[in-house]
Amino acid sequence: MEPTAAIPRHVAIVMDGNGRWAKKRFMPRFFGHKQGVDALVKIVLACADRGIEYLTVFAFSSENWKRPSEEVSGLMGLVLVAVAKYLGKLANDGVRIQIIGDRSQVSDKLRAAWEQAESSTRHNTRITLSVAFNYGGRWDVVQACQKAIREGVPADQLDEARLSQYMALSHAPDPDLFIRTGGEVRISNFLLWQAAYAELVFTDCLWPEFGEAELDAALAEYARRDRRFARSAAS
Ligand code: FPP
Numbered sequence: 001m002e003p004t005a006a007i008p009r010h011v012a013i014v015m016d017g018n019g020r021w022a023k024k025r026f027m028p029r030f031f032g033h034k035q036g037v038d039a040l041v042k043i044v045l046a047c048a049d050r051g052i053e054y055l056t057v058f059a060f061s062s063e064n065w066k067r068p069s070e071e072v073s074g075l076m077g078l079v080l081v082a083v084a085k086y087l088g089k090l091a092n093d094g095v096r097i098q099i100i101g102d103r104s105q106v107s108d109k110l111r112a113a114w115e116q117a118e119s120s121t122r123h124n125t126r127i128t129l130s131v132a133f134n135y136g137g138r139w140d141v142v143q144a145c146q147k148a149i150r151e152g153v154p155a156d157q158l159d160e161a162r163l164s165q166y167m168a169l170s171h172a173p174d175p176d177l178f179i180r181t182g183g184e185v186r187i188s189n190f191l192l193w194q195a196a197y198a199e200l201v202f203t204d205c206l207w208p209e210f211g212e213a214e215l216d217a218a219l220a221e222y223a224r225r226d227r228r229f230a231r232s233a234a235s
Contacts, residue, residue: 007223008219010055010173012198014182019032029071044129046215047215048127052127057130058190062189065105087116087120097117100131106133130169138192144168145163169194181210199225201222
């Protein structure tokens, strides 16, 4: 049996439920997203305190462009506000920030904010926060193949390890624990390649309410799992 490390090295989270959290309070969906950013900052630091080395969160999916235009522009604006409000703190707290996703469709202003977040935190080593923005798991596989082909990698040399080097999360080991908040039991095109052996934990908790107690409950569930990586239960 694969010994289960009590603490995962890499946690991935689909932060779902911001809209419902706001609706329950008769507030606009944007208010939920804003609260979601505050929840995220707390969880990054809580993960770092527990010795988790990598946290990857789904902030905006390739499919989120289909939302009403005011919600899409609200989310874009929120990123700029979040970077202005929290970058200094996260940088001081030892967080390295990486953005994964297709940057070609976002505004110059947003691209500049991402670059600033990455460059000002690149030497930090306490925890790596990868923010998936305009990201989709299928997009990731396709862009990795395109890069490999462009670099002239011969087809017979393109194995799993080689392709992984071109994937958006090549700076991180595969996630050990994949959490989705908000009650849906789906992967929704997040980290399709990388989450092949991740332990999946789904919770009804809406993302803005996901705090240290909920994180610890997910970690306890992870620690109870017997990770076999496709080997038999008896071995
Ligand atoms: C899902 O809730 C959440 C999102 C689509 C956005 C997640 C974004 C954040 C937490 C904040 C942005 C992050 C950064 C790093 C600036 P939902 O709207 O689908 O909620 P619902 O299912 O209740 O409608």
